[in-house]
Amino acid sequence: MSWTEKYAPKRVEEVVGQKKAVEQFLTWYKSWQPRKRAALFHGPAGTGKTSLIEVLGKEKNLEVVEMNASDFRTAQQIREVLGQAMKQKSLFMKRKIFMIDEIDGLASEDRGGTGEIIKIIKESHYPIVLTANNPWNTKLRSLRQYCQLIQFGKVYYWEIIKRLQLICEKEGVKCEKEVLSQLAKRSEGDLRSAINDLETLARAKKQIKLEDLKVLGIRRKETSIFDVLKMIFKTKTAIAAKLSIQNVDKDPQEIFWWIEQNIINEYEKPEEIANAFDMLSRADLFIQRTKIRQNWKYEKYMIDLMTAGVALAKKEMYRKFTRYQYPDKIKFLGMTKVERKEDKEKLLELSKNLHCSTKKIREDFLPFLKIVSKNF
Incomplete structure (x- = not known):
């Protein structure tokens, strides 16, 4: 079968x-x-x-x-x-x-x-x-x-990756994340094609690496994040804005940060900027609901708001050239990666010793300890 x-x-x-x-x-x-x-x-x-x-x-x-x-x-x-x-x-x-x-x-x-x-x-x-x-x-x-x-639209890139990950787990196949990413991209929204490609690779070995993709032939061109931004900010239709993110190898949260960073670079009128950020703030609510409730149905609303919502926030299309900027949020996360990893390890250690969650320690204990430490 x-x-x-x-x-x-x-x-x-x-x-x-x-x-x-x-x-x-x-x-x-x-x-x-x-x-x-x-x-x-x-x-x-x-x-x-x-x-x-x-x-x-x-x-x-x-x-x-x-x-x-x-x-x-x-x-x-x-x-x-x-x-x-x-x-x-x-x-x-x-x-x-x-x-x-x-x-x-x-x-x-x-x-x-x-x-x-x-x-x-x-x-x-x-x-x-x-x-x-x-x-x-x-x-x-x-x-x-x-x-x-x-x-029936093309299946979103990250939805294909989720499905491939599930199949790998059930089949006992170890597959590098980049391999799944490439399979999702080359499928261009065709889930059946992506599953067939994964099965082809898994027939030969149970541990798939990036170089193994050579047997599938030349990879298809991926959509650049800059092309995605151009489509969202320049288009006049909701459908075009929503479809723009299908074949980009970024997760929705990362695309959100790219859009957030570049609204003020593209839009000029105060009401358009306000409307665009209002759409993003609503999208952010659904991001948090998705994380807290682990209910992925909210992801659809988040995507609609941050793509179509932001695209339709403008009254007319700007024909100027815009140099899109790398998100400050991603820069910050990259710069503090080591520090955050160390903090996480310390929180886990405290959690074991104090018999409570890392969230409680971070939100309740640490602020109190900082105040106490200043008095010594």
């Missing part, structure tokens, strides 16, 4: 990086029969379109009937195969859901194919899900009006 199958989601909420798409689909499915009688999943390969249908089938005990549109050459074939399957009852009296994969690959020589599928959608007693990489293909123009369009 391949790792993509072995570590496929077991529940709907385990579909990685597609929370909005999952919510839209479940709303559509629960309200069936809706006005839009079919759903059209669209987005790049490896983003979970097929996985979502399969895992829903398991959860709801549905019979999932999968077909590929490229197998149909004529309207008659569609009618005979798909039309008949719609009429047949399930062997074990299960409810059904139909998935027609790669609908944009419908044979172009058959002018009646799309019309036949529309007819089946209108008459169907079962939910139908179509998938496509490009929903705006001219062949799908008439089909779109009968479908609920649901977009």
Whole structure:
């Protein structure tokens, strides 16, 4: 069994990086029969379109009937195969859901194919899900009006890394952090591709190093943090701002510091600067909630606020050249790394001797000890 199958989601909420798409689909499915009688999943390969249908089938005990549109050459074939399957009852009296994969690959020589599928959608007693990489293909123009369009975006860089780390732990594979970073970057948001690459490397050895990536070929170009900042500060749309951070090898906290440092370098009007920092302050609240509650659902709101929120804080785009600065926060953390490590070790030692948490010692005991020490 391949790792993509072995570590496929077991529940709907385990579909990685597609929370909005999952919510839209479940709303559509629960309200069936809706006005839009079919759903059209669209987005790049490896983003979970097929996985979502399969895992829903398991959860709801549905019979999932999968077909590929490229197998149909004529309207008659569609009618005979798909039309008949719609009429047949399930062997074990299960409810059904139909998935027609790669609908944009419908044979172009058959002018009646799309019309036949529309007819089946209108008459169907079962939910139908179509998938496509490009929903705006001219062949799908008439089909779109009968479908609920649901977009699957590229999976975020750090979400891919988390998934790869989990697989490494379960498979007993020791993998350098930089290897996981490179695998996530080269996948360009395709989780399936990243898992396949990891499995390829792990077949040969259980300890993967950076030089082992050579077997996978040339690495793809990563997105620079400076390109990310340019996109956030120069764009006029929320979607472009949110997508800008997908393939950068920085975690959200670090990107936050880069944005914080450079707002005043980009924006000039006081109200724009105030609005941008207001968005960042709200994002910071969700960062803290994520850390305290260990609930990663808050990360989405943090990302939206610090990218789209900051991007839309301006009234108009500045066409000037801006020299973006390295964050002071990261400089400070680098300069105090050794000192902070020593402080942490001392706190851990005190924690053992005083039988309380390092947090209590840092917040309650140390300030008191500093005051006492000044009087001696």
